[in-house]
Structures are given as structure tokens and as C-alpha cells.
Amino acid sequence: MIEFKHVDKVYPNGVKGLQDINLTIDQGEFVAIIGLSGAGKSTLIRTINRMIDVTGGQLIVDGTDVMSLKGKAMRRYRRKIGMIFQSYNLVTRATAIKNVLTSMVPDMNFFRVLLGLFSKEQKMHALEALDKVGILDKAYTRCDQLSGGQQQRVSLARTLNQNPTIILADEPVAALDPITAKQVMSDFQRINKEMNITVLINIHHVDLALKYCSRVIGIRAGEIVYDGPTDQVTQEVLDDIYNGTAIPTAEK
Amino acid sequence: MAKEKKTLSTNHPLTIEEAYASRPRLWWIYTLIILIVAALLGWSGTSITYKGLATKGITIAQGVGYGLIHPDTNLLFNLTNEGVPFQLLQTVAIAVLGTLIGGILAIPFSFLACDKIVPKWVSVIFRAVILGIRTIPSLVWALVWIRVTGPNAFCGVVTQSVCSIGMICKMYINAIEDIDKNILESLDAAGCNGFQKIRYGVLPQIIPNFISTVIYRFDINVKDATTLGIVGAGGIGAALIQCMNSSRWSMVGAYLCGMIVLMIFIEIFSTKIRTRLARG
Amino acid sequence: MKKKTSDTAYREPLFDRIFKPRTITLPNGHTVKKPVSRVPLITVIVIAVILVSAKVTEFDFGIILKRGYQLGYILGRIFHPDWSYFGADPANTSKLFSALLDTIKMSVLGSVIGATLALPIAVLSSTNINKNGIVVWFFRILLMVVRTLPTLIIAKFAALIFGLGTFAGTVAIVVFTFGVVAKMMYESIETIDMGAFEASESFGANKFQAFWNACMPQILPTYLSYCLYSLEMNIRAAAILGYVGAGGLGILINEFIGWRDYESLGAVLLALFVVVFIIENTSQYLRKKLS
Numbered sequence: 094m095i096e097f098k099h100v101d102k103v104y105p106n107g108v109k110g111l112q113d114i115n116l117t118i119d120q121g122e123f124v125a126i127i128g129l130s131g132a133g134k135s136t137l138i139r140t141i142n143r144m145i146d147v148t149g150g151q152l153i154v155d156g157t158d159v160m161s162l163k164g165k166a167m168r169r170y171r172r173k174i175g176m177i178f179q180s181y182n183l184v185t186r187a188t189a190i191k192n193v194l195t196s197m198v199p200d201m202n203f204f205r206v207l208l209g210l211f212s213k214e215q216k217m218h219a220l221e222a223l224d225k226v227g228i229l230d231k232a233y234t235r236c237d238q239l240s241g242g243q244q245q246r247v248s249l250a251r252t253l254n255q256n257p258t259i260i261l262a263d264e265p266v267a268a269l270d271p272i273t274a275k276q277v278m279s280d281f282q283r284i285n286k287e288m289n290i291t292v293l294i295n296i297h298h299v300d301l302a303l304k305y306c307s308r309v310i311g312i313r314a315g316e317i318v319y320d321g322p323t324d325q326v327t328q329e330v331l332d333d334i335y336n337g338t339a340i341p342t343a344e345k
Numbered sequence: 346m347a348k349e350k351k352t353l354s355t356n357h358p359l360t361i362e363e364a365y366a367s368r369p370r371l372w373w374i375y376t377l378i379i380l381i382v383a384a385l386l387g388w389s390g391t392s393i394t395y396k397g398l399a400t401k402g403i404t405i406a407q408g409v410g411y412g413l414i415h416p417d418t419n420l421l422f423n424l425t426n427e428g429v430p431f432q433l434l435q436t437v438a439i440a441v442l443g444t445l446i447g448g449i450l451a452i453p454f455s456f457l458a459c460d461k462i463v464p465k466w467v468s469v470i471f472r473a474v475i476l477g478i479r480t481i482p483s484l485v486w487a488l489v490w491i492r493v494t495g496p497n498a499f500c501g502v503v504t505q506s507v508c509s510i511g512m513i514c515k516m517y518i519n520a521i522e523d524i525d526k527n528i529l530e531s532l533d534a535a536g537c538n539g540f541q542k543i544r545y546g547v548l549p550q551i552i553p554n555f556i557s558t559v560i561y562r563f564d565i566n567v568k569d570a571t572t573l574g575i576v577g578a579g580g581i582g583a584a585l586i587q588c589m590n591s592s593r594w595s596m597v598g599a600y601l602c603g604m605i606v607l608m609i610f611i612e613i614f615s616t617k618i619r620t621r622l623a624r625g
Numbered sequence: 626m627k628k629k630t631s632d633t634a635y636r637e638p639l640f641d642r643i644f645k646p647r648t649i650t651l652p653n654g655h656t657v658k659k660p661v662s663r664v665p666l667i668t669v670i671v672i673a674v675i676l677v678s679a680k681v682t683e684f685d686f687g688i689i690l691k692r693g694y695q696l697g698y699i700l701g702r703i704f705h706p707d708w709s710y711f712g713a714d715p716a717n718t719s720k721l722f723s724a725l726l727d728t729i730k731m732s733v734l735g736s737v738i739g740a741t742l743a744l745p746i747a748v749l750s751s752t753n754i755n756k757n758g759i760v761v762w763f764f765r766i767l768l769m770v771v772r773t774l775p776t777l778i779i780a781k782f783a784a785l786i787f788g789l790g791t792f793a794g795t796v797a798i799v800v801f802t803f804g805v806v807a808k809m810m811y812e813s814i815e816t817i818d819m820g821a822f823e824a825s826e827s828f829g830a831n832k833f834q835a836f837w838n839a840c841m842p843q844i845l846p847t848y849l850s851y852c853l854y855s856l857e858m859n860i861r862a863a864a865i866l867g868y869v870g871a872g873g874l875g876i877l878i879n880e881f882i883g884w885r886d887y888e889s890l891g892a893v894l895l896a897l898f899v900v901v902f903i904i905e906n907t908s909q910y911l912r913k914k915l916s
Contacts, residue, residue, distance in 0.1 A: 142827055171829035182820035186842050190368075195821075195838045199829040206834050216368075220361045230359050233369055248824075255828055386737060389730040392723075393791045402786045409782060431681075438678035445675065480898045482865045484777075484875075485890070488882045489699050493692045498682035503689065572777045575869070579682065582778070589781065608773030 094119055094155060095141060095259070095291070101149030102136055102315075110136040112315045114150070120258065123285040123292045125302035125323075128312035128334055134295040137312065138261045141293070142174040143167060155258065168199060175252030179264040181244045185237040189228065189247045192236060193219040196254045222250040226280055242273030249280060253288075260284070262294040266301065274298070278305045297341050299331060405592075412598025420599040427584070429603040435498050436580035437607070439573070440566035443505025448559040451510045455517035462521075479511030483569055487578045498579025505566050505573070513562050520554035557622050564615045571604060640666075699887055706891030717889075721877065725896050727791050728873035731866070732859040735798025740806045740852045742799070747810030753819055754836060765811075771804035776862045780871040791872030798863060802855045809851050810844070817843040846915045853908040860904055864897050 095118040102110035111133050118124055126134045139145040140152055143159055152159045155173075162170050175196075183192045194211050197219075205211075211219075223229050226246040228239075236244055245265060252260055262281065266274035282305050285292045296302045302309060302323075309326050311319035311334035319330050421429050457463055458471035487504040494500040529546045537545065574582020581600055588596040644661040651657075678684075710721040749755050750764040779800050783793035817840060825835035867875020874893055881890040 144823075144827060168829040168831060171827060174828075176824065176827040178820065178824060180820050182824035184821045184839055184842050185818075186846075195825060195830075196828050198825070198834045198838055199831070206837060213365075217361060217365060220364050224361055229361065229364050232364050233367075251824075252828070382737075385733055389734040389737075392727055392730055393734060393795050395792050396788050396790065398787060400788075402788070405782075405785045435681050438681040441674055441678040442682060442684065476902070477898065480861070480901050481894055482861060482878075482897075484865045484868060485878060485882070485894070489696065489703075492695045492699060494685075494688050499685055499688070502682050502684065568773070568775045572775045575777060575781075582775075585778070586781065589785070605770055605773045609769055612769070612773075 095293075096153045097150070098153070099150035100140065100147050100152055102133075102140065102145065103148045109315050110145075111140070111147070114317060116310070116317065116320065118291060118293070120291055121285070121289040122308055123282065123306045124294070124308045124310060125306035126293060126295050126310045126312060127297075127299055127302055129336065130297075132312045133315040134312055135263055136315075138263060138293055138295055141259065141261055142171050142176060144176075172199060172255060173258050175255050175257035175260045177245070177248050177252060177260065177262040177265045179267045181241075181248045183236045183244055183247055183251075186235065188233050188235055189223060189239070189250070190216065190219050190232045192247055193222055193251045193254050196251045219250070219254055222254040223247070225253055225284070226250045240273070241269050242276060245269065245273075245277050246280065249277070249284075253284065257290060259291045259293070262292065262296075264295050264297060267297055274301060281305065299341065408592060408594040409597065409601075412594035412596070413601060414598070415595055416598035416602045417593075417595035418599070420596055421603065429581075429599055432581040432584055432600070433603050433607050436570045436574070436582075437567060437611075439498055439501040439505060439570040439578075439580055440563055442502045443570070444509055444559055444563040444566050446502070446506035447509025448513055448555070448562070450506065451513040451517055452555075454510060455514040455521060458514065458518055459521050475511060475514045478507060479515070483508040483573065484576060487573050487576050491577060496577035496579075501570055501573045501578035501580055504578055505569065508569070509562050509566060512565075513558055516558040516561075517551075517555060520551050520558070524550050553622050557619050560615045560619055560622075564612055567611055568608065702887035703891040703894060705888055706895050707886075707888040708892070710889065710892035710896075721892060721896055724867070724874045724877050724893075725900065728863045728867075728875075728897075729860065729900065731791050731794045731798055731873055732856060732863040735795045735863070736802050736852065736856045736859050738795075739799040739802025740848075740855060743803045743807035743810060744848060746803075747807045747814060748836070750807065750811040751814040753815055753817070754840065764807075768804055768807050771800060772808060774800070776801045777866065777869060780866040781869040784870040789870040789872070794863060794866040794871035794873055797866060797871060798859050801862065802859060805858075806851050806855055810848060813847045813851075814840070814844055850912045850915050853912050857901075857905050857908050860901055 095116070097114045097116040100111055100114040104110055114137065126137060128134050136145055140147050141154060141159070143162065147160060154170075157170060159170070184195070194215060197211065197215050198206055220229060220232055223232050226249050228243055228246050228250070231239060231243060231247075236247060239247065248265075260281075265281075266277050269277060278301050281292055281294065284290055294302075294306065303326060306323055309319065309321065309323050310317060311330065313334055313336060318334055319326070420427070424430060454471060454475060458468050458475060460468040462468075483504055486507055487500060490500050490503050490507075494503060524547060528550065529542050532542045532546045570580045571582045571585070574580035574584070575586050577583055581604060585597065585600045585604075588594075588600065640663060641660055646658040646660045648656050648658055707717075710717045712718055746764055746768070750761055750768065752758075752761055755761050776797050780794055780797035783796040784790075787793045787796065819840075821839035822835050825839045826832075830838070863873050863875075865875045865878065867873045867877065868879045870876070874897060877893050878890065881887070881893065
């Protein structure tokens, strides 16, 4: 469970990233975070795995105060949280399975990491993760030979390989065409339902958010302006979040 | 790199066991490469014996260290022919002339070595000539040219001109072969004749490249010019070696400091100009 | 390569502030500013530099015409190499080949050790991986100073400190390779994609693990390519180190030139030519495979 209690984020140059965020997200929810670029969506999800530090308030994830973690404890905490990036962030020259295996690295000793020695168990586990996202046949293909959608799935497999309790996705479908975007979104939905993993997804395309997610959080200028179920999101709500500007959709 | 997997005869989707079984096994290539490299290294080490420090080894190391920290300031600011500034100037001058002459002489050589411009057999001959020039170390060239010009700075100039031809030609040839033919095509379509195509299509592409190459070679030549001094072809190398042989460490320090400062200067300068040329 | 875009307004280059651009007005009233050509100024500078250089080096083309025949004479003798070094005379042959092998060994060992030392230093000198500005600048300045020293001078020092022989030569090559490879590496490391590194940190890898798994695969091909390139360079450099007593073919070269024995010199150069040819072509072939 993720709890934000009066969380603030002020950058060193004075810019306010987040203001008085109060939020509770239970295990197994599929939440979409929408808002304009620069509103604070990325900042919000990156505070959860402490890629960005909060400057005020408390952030408690599964009973742990995130800001109290240091060094090794913090890295162990991050093992349980997976992150998907807009630009996939894969090692393009390596094969898909190699990329998936890298998520096991923090648990391995120095020499195994140095020589890249993964046990048979680890390799089978990685293959299972690739199978779950449906690209088992591409396991031994180099990532730069895969399409965007396939690369994002490898990225998803890498995250699943960690057995996370929470998955954070920062604009995962922004670089994909509409059909592939829908496939990836339905992958997220399936993983969320079957494995009861909390999924928080930053997304620009409101129509996809409304279609696949159960809960929507709207952010404007670092503040939460809407927090509720998807079916209660009306045009007025959207206008409020997007400040009256045109609503971005996947088809545009 | 992965072997093409045998296609499954039935239509069932790939299982994990099958995927694992058909994984490419590359570990033996890596082991082989590592064994070869290790063998090479082992063999190389056979005649490199560490005989311990030379009898005066420590004194010399200390002397050099001392000289670097206490350079002979008289020498550093002495404006006569023996002083550091003049020696540096002469070294740079050798490199300037050597690079320029070499750069100009390299132009016909490199065009004659491109198999797209001249017949194959001509280019082969000239490539061999260029390779020959490049293989003879600059020191050897200097020692040969000394017989012609005598041991002075001019010898250094001539040596560097000849040596520069070697490397500059190599880079010129790369530039010429990389010419974008499409530009020539569009000039052709606009109705230009051969000369015009060269003047407006080929030259604007290769001249910045050529200049960049020359400047890059200049950087290297300044270093080389100091080395040539060791055999007497002028420049700061000669004075440096004399002082080293007579253990005048402060003077050695002065020359070294001068050299280091000069090189740093030239390198920064040449990198700046070359990035300007590349980015415009 | 990411570059910070400047927030300040466009600053006119110094040249344009001294030589103001001309304004050209078209018939329809639109104007455009044409900067004054830099070429005249550059030409003047270049000519001045050439004249000064010619004076300082006592440029004397006449000598070449007068004594140029010497060159022909010497080159003629060099191109009639003494074949006894290639098998006819066993003493000579072993002399040549042991020196040749020494040179090769020096270059290989020196290149490998130098390149191995260069990699960690290059990583520490890259601003995208090492966030400690002071350390980065320290290493970069150190590398710059190391690179300014010509190989032969380093070899001379090494020969004085460690005594004559191949060890000194190897040390010189290690130092030289270290400087050159480290610089090329950090310039290359700065251009890699840090995305996978960020991802590794996000699932709990420490800095070393993230670097090793995300950055190394990108750096490795370039690194190996530079290693091979430095091997090419070093063979040639190693050949002359013997001139200052640091072992290898240079000792023979020194000897033969001293005795004006150009036929033997020719034999040495021929052997060198063959070795350089083989190594260069192999290295270029391998480098093509790497990229």
C-alpha cells in the first residue's frame, strides 16, 4: 500500500514539483495519472522508488518510510518496485533474455556480476517472464532488432522478473503506434489482474487511461485536482485537469 | 548471431524448455579468445625482464622530479637561441612548415591513390609508395635526410614534410572516398561541366576535411619535432637530451615544462578549431 | 551528445564585432546581414606564420637541390636490402629476428597493459558516470600532461631509470598508450546512452552493477577498437625506441646508420614493413568486424 501524507517536493532552484499530495493506493489497483507535461506526473511516481527525494511530508510504502532508507536498504527496497520507461531503457546491443536477466543483478555476488554468470534457474525464470508478455520466441534476439512494442515488452518482462509488488510506468506507450499501445496497455491490465501487482501509470493518452484503468488521478501544477474511479471522469473534470486546453488522445 | 532455430513441425507455441534448449552457446568462443590473448601476453612477456633499477636509477628519477619542480627560470625566460622560448618556437616552426608542405604534397598523391579516380593499377602503385613512406619511421627519415641537409632545423622540416605525406594521404583518401555523390548528381542536373562539378561539388566537401586533417597532423608533428631533435634535426629535443646526458636537471625541468605547456596549448587550440570546422 | 542550450541571447562573435557585417537590401525592401569573410584575415595570419617559421628554421631549399643526390644514393642502397638477414647468414638472421620479436613483444605487452589501465581511468574521467567534478578534472589534466610527452623521451627516461633493454621500452609504450586510449575512451563514454543505467538503478543495482551491465556493453566494442588501433601505432613507435637504448629494432637501426650500413638498414626496414603490413590489415579487419 502506498500512502502520501502532505508530500511536497521543492527543487533546489525553488520550483515546486509537488504540493501537499495526499494519496492512498491499495495493493492491486490499476491507477492512471494524467495531466499536462510538466505538471508533476513523473515527479510523483519517481518519489515512490526514490529516484527523486521528497522534501516535505511523509511517503510510506508497505509500511516503510521511504525517506528513511539509505544505501543498501534503499536498494533492497527498490527490488520490489519495477519501473518502465518511455524510451524502454534496454541495453540495445544485448539479447532480450540478457536484458531481462539484468534485473537479477542486485542479488548476485561481485564475481557473478563481473563475468555475467547466471544460473540455469535464473535463465528459466527469465524465459518465463518473457513468455508472460508473449515474446518467448524473441528471447535470443538482439533488442535493436525488435520493434518498439516488442522492446517495451522486454522491458516489462525485465520488471516482472523482479517479482515486484508495485510497477511504476512513466509514459510507457508514448513512443508506440496506437495498435501496439493498446496491446501493451492490455498486458498491463492482465498483469495487474492476474498477479495482483499495483500498477501506477503516467499517461498522456486520456482515452487509453479511461479504457484500461480503474482509477484516475489528475495532476495540475503539482497538485492533485481529481482522484476517483474512471467511470466518474467527465469532460468537466478533464478540462479542469488540462486547464481548458485540448485533450490529447492516442488517435491524434 | 543466434542460430536459426529449427522450425517446429507442429503448431504448438514455443515452450520454455524448448526455448532454453535452443539457446545459442557462445561461451566457447569467448574462452578461445581469452586463451589466445593470454597466450599472446605470456609469449610477449618472455623477453621483457625486469632487471631492477639501473645503478643510478633512483638518482635519475629524483633528479627529474627535482627538475620539474625547480625548473631553471633563467632558461625559461631566456630569449636567446638557447632559451626555452626560442627552442619551442623553432620546434613549432618545424611542425608548421613540415605539416603545410606535407599537406600540399599529399594532395596529388592521395588523388592518385584513389581507385575511383585513376585506374586500379595506378592506385595500387601509389598506395604501396605511401605505405612505404609511412612505414619508415620518422627518425630513420631524419637520419637519412641529415646526409643531405646537415644536422639543423631545416632537416626537421624536410623530414616532417615527407613523413606527414604518409598519414595525411591516408586521411585524405578516406575523405575523398566518402564524397557524397548525390551532390555531384544535382550539379550535373543543373548543367555543370566537369570542372564546375569539382569546384562546387567536390571541393566544398573535402576542403574542411583536409584542413581538419592538416591541423590534426600538426598537433602530432609538434610532438614529433621534439623527438627529431634527439637525432639532431633541430628543435627542443636536442637540447633536452644533452641536458639529460649531463644530468643538468633544472635545465631538463625547464625544457620539459616548456614542452608540456606548449603541447597543452596547441592541443586545446587545435581541438577548438577542428570542432569549429566540423560544426561550422 | 547532450549540450546545454544557452539561455542568454545570441552573442555576436568577436570577429563580427570588429568587422561589422554588411547589410544587403533586396529590391522588395527585405534586408539580410552578410558577415565579412574571414578568409583574408586567415590568409594574412597563415602567411605571417609561414614566413616566421621559414626564418626560424633556416629554410634553405637550395641545399636539397645541391645535395639531393645523397638521398638518391642512400635510398638506392636501402632498397637493395642485405638478404643475408633473411636466412642466408644465420647469425644475422637471428640478430634481426630476435630484435623484431622483441619489438613486437614490447608493443603487444605495452599496448595491453596501457589499455587495461586506461579503461578505469577513462570511466573516472567521464562526467556522465563520475559525478565528482574534482576527480574528473584531476584525471583529465593528468592525462593531458601524460599525452604531451613524446614516446621517445619517455623511453629515454625509462632507459635511464630502469637500465637499457626492453623493459624500458615497454614502460614507455604503457605510458603512451595509457594517455592516448584513456582520452579517446572518455570522449566516447560521454556519448553513450544512460537510459539502461537509470533503469538498473531503479531496480536496486548499485553503481558498479549498473555500470557493468548497462554501460559496458556499449563501451566494449569501441574500447576493443581503440586497443587494436593503439597496437597499430605502437608497433611503429616501438621500432625506434631502441635508438635511445630501449630495446627492439631501434638498436639495430642505430647501429646500422652509425656504420652507414644502408643495406642492412634496408633489411631491417623490410622486416618492419612486412610486420606492420600484417598487423595493420589484421587490426583493420577486426575493427571492421567490431563496429
